[in-house]
Amino acid sequence: MTAILEVEALTKTFGGVVANDRISLEVPEGTIVGLIGPNGSGKTTLFNAITGAHPIDAGRVRFQGREISTLLTQAIARRGLIRTFQQPRVYRRMTAADNMLLSTNVRKLGLASLFAAAGTKERERALELLDFVGLADKRDTRAGDLSFGQQKLLELAMALMNDPEMLLLDEPTAGINPTLIDRLVDRLKTVNRERGLTLLIIEHNMPVIMGLAAHIYCLAHGRLLAEGPPQAVRSDARVIDAYLGAA
Amino acid sequence: MPHAKIFGSSRSLLVAGLIGLGLLAPLVAPGHQSQLTELLLFIVFALAWDLVGGQMGYNSFGNVLFVGVGMYASAIVQVGLFYDVGRYTEAKGGGTQFLFDVPQFLTGLGFGILVAAIMAGLVALLLGSLVLRMRGHYFAICTLGLGIAAGQVAAGIPWIGGGSGMLTPNPPAALGDVGLLLYYLALLLALATFATFTWLLSTRFGLALNAIRDDEDKADAMGLATHGIKVTAWVIAACFLGAAGAIYGNLVRFIDPTQTAFAGATIGVWMILMALLGGSGTLLGPVVGAVVFQLFKELFWTYLLGWQRVALGVLIVAVAVFFPDGIVGFARTRFGRGQRSEEDTAAALKEKAP
Incomplete structure (x- = not known):
């Protein structure tokens, strides 16, 4: 399976704050990939960087094999990489x-x-x-x-x-009625299965993301902390520490 | 939906009625012909302002720029087709030297209006490509500056009369009542503007304008060519403003660079006021606003002379307090249509199922 989105050593700083520190990740075409991490770990910043909402300091972003890190938001959207926002x-x-x-x-x-x-x-x-x-x-x-x-x-x-090639969803279940969440998860799985739509999802709801994603990346303090299949990430001591604040 | 049907037929009836009224008005009230012509031009001003200000959310305080460009462009064409413009303005309007016969006057006027629209559009394209990259109050202040600057620039060009202004060609006596001709030209332009905007707002372009007003960054993130859309909208508005300026110039005859052509403090503000008064962001709003405004303006200027601007100020305050959404906006929230029922939805979904 080829990667539709490749992020390579992406770095974004705001003054002295390193919001994204050499983050690399890959999203294979037609899959659902999760992006988790405590508040302020740089997930939304990474989305902004990928979609061209702000310029990046270093690294590369390739979408369908083509470099997009220097393109503006509109041009990226026109290539079929569409995002949703945390605040709708x-x-x-x-x-x-x-x-x-x-x-x-x-x-x-x-x-x-x-x-x-x-x-x-x-x-x-x-x-x-x-x-x-x-x-x-x-x-x-x-x-x-x-x-x-x-x-x-x-x-x-x-x-x-x-009708995008790939969707970046920023916390799609936040603020949604629990009974609706199941339906939403079901819908996301359906579009992935039936339309072959690739999804990269930021999510705080662990059961949701564990059930959806085949592969999960975990950020903490702007760095990539862990990655792997849901089960492995869930039981990773570093991830648990990051969420409970021990790190 | 019986509601929609009633709305639909009453709307076309209303439009037909208004057109009939427009055609007959100068014959019924010949004494108010020039005020009526002015009203029709105000309707164009307000509609054109609202396309960008209300529908797209870019509050331009400099739209008078396009009116002025149109006014001058038309006058220059009207004169320049037959005489040397520099010598014409030097002679302060011509006297016996610069006469226009009926075909000359009419050709000049026709081409003048056309060129006015094109020139205003070109200016909008040029300036819009730059200033429409600004947003909110930056855009507002910048356009305000452009409008003022344009007046000063015009006042500094001797070829078009400089600070002492320019006269539009003297209509030949053989033509009869030019005022009536101008009235019907203004009526045609107002109808064309309304029809064009009605169509425009029914297309995806209209939705795009509203989207830019509501959340430009979101529109950008959805891949809409926001900048191109904004410039296009401004150019369209400018074309109509330019054409209206051309007629307005011929109506008032004397074009003063800062008091008539680039009159930011009067026409520039009035067109915004009319749109807000009637209901910005609606099609009918600017029309209603222009009518109400012109009515009040003429009443104030007639019966409250000396206090007319105070009265106008009170009117503005009253509108802001009691009708923040304008007359049409107020009517719509008060008597608007409700949401569709669940049965409607079920029926709509069933309809399209094979």
Whole structure:
């Protein structure tokens, strides 16, 4: 299996703080990989670095074999690497349906396609995906009026609407009702299995990530602490120490 | 959805009614013809401002720049097609030297409006590529500066009359009532603006503008070509502002660089006020705002002369306090449509299932 995303010795500092210290990781195509670590360990910073939200100080990021570490956010997104945010980011004053309709894959469409209304096919797909995350009833609700958890689900649906090559999910289950979490996990597994979508997921909910990911990376204090299959990482003494604060 | 249908048919009825009213208005109230023409141009100003300010969330305080560019571009074309512009402005409007016959005047006006739109669009393309990289109050202040600077630049060019301004060509007497012609041109432009924007906002482009307003970084992260979209929107708005400026110049006849063309303190502020008054971020809002504004402005200027600006200030405060979302925004939250029911959803999902 080839790696769709390769991060090599990525370093990011903010003044004297080394938020990401020579981090290397690989995500094989079509898999689900987890990224865990205590608060402030540099997980979201790594997402920001990969997606071009801020320039990196050293290292490389390759997506589908091509260097992307010098590209801007928009260019990276256009290659099919889409992320969601820890604090859900949706177009707050637009309806859920409009949020979806605008999230269609723009990299396969030119500027001219902007000057057309969304087609029936797109509308159906938008409704389908909203239904997929359980928000079909809310399609005419302004996204900003949705609850935190619903906004996270909408953001996920928007990301799927974009038909990406790979998704970076920042804590997809945070703030989501426990009964919904199971459904969400199920949905993520489904898109991975049926569409072959590669997922890199930051998650604090251990049972969730252990159940989802085939491979897990653990960060602590900006460094890669451990990696391996879920069982191995879970029982790794360094990981347990990092979470309990002994490290 | 019976609701939607009622809304739909009442809307087209409303539009038809307004067009009819627009066609008849100068015949019914010939004494107010120039105020009505001004109103139609104000509608264009407010709509164009709101495309970028309301729909896209980029509050430009310098849109008057495009009005001014259009005004000058048109006047230069109208004169320049037949005479030397430098000598025309030197003669302060011409007297008996610079006469325009009917075909000359009409050709000049037609090309003038067209060139005005194109020039304003080009200026927007050039400036927009730079200033639209700024956001929030940085963008607002920068555009404010651009509007003021443009007036000073224009005042410094002797070829177009410098500080003493420029006159648009004297309409030939044989043409009859030019005011009526300008009125219908303004009506045509206002309708074209409204129709274009209605279409534009029904496309994905319209959604993209709203998305940029709501969360530009998110739009970026979803791969939308945000900068190109922003510049395009500004160029479109500028084209309409330029065309409106061309007609406005011919309406007022005398183009003063800072008081008429690049009049930031009056037209520049008014167009924003009209959009906010009516309801920014809506299509109908700027239209309603322009009507209400022009009505109040004329009433204040007639009955409260001396205090007209105070009265206008009170109006602004009243709007900000009682209608923060504008008249249309207020009406929409008060009488708006509710959410769809679960049965609706089930039906919609079932419909598309094979």
